[in-house]
Amino acid sequence: MVMNEKHKIDFENAKTCILCRKTFASDNKKCRDHDHKTGKYRGAAHNKCNLLYQEPQHIPVIFHNLSGYDAHLFVKNLGSEVQRHRED
Numbered sequence: 001m002v003m004n005e006k007h008k009i010d011f012e013n014a015k016t017c018i019l020c021r022k023t024f025a026s027d028n029k030k031c032r033d034h035d036h037k038t039g040k041y042r043g044a045a046h047n048k049c050n051l052l053y054q055e056p057q058h059i060p061v062i063f064h065n066l067s068g069y070d071a072h073l074f075v076k077n078l079g080s081e082v083q084r085h086r087e088d
Helices: 005-013 047-052 069-087
Strands: 030-034 041-046
Touching (some): 005 041
Antiparallel strands (some): 030 041
8 A cells, every 4th residue: 555644644633434424433443445456545434434345347438429320330239239138
């Protein structure tokens, strides 16, 4: 985990969880949340929030200018692919 002195001070002074935005109670364990891809420190989080947090596994796709003929075929075939998986 990549942490500098400022991050360490921020962690010690943190009053709220960066994931659920609720305050830390004395019985809640505070842990250091970090990005698993880059290793960079994100902030203080409840231990439970940190364990339950997951990065989205999907990639959003945005279409624009779908008035052309090629786009019509693309969208038509995209729907048939979904039907094929449902039948299996």
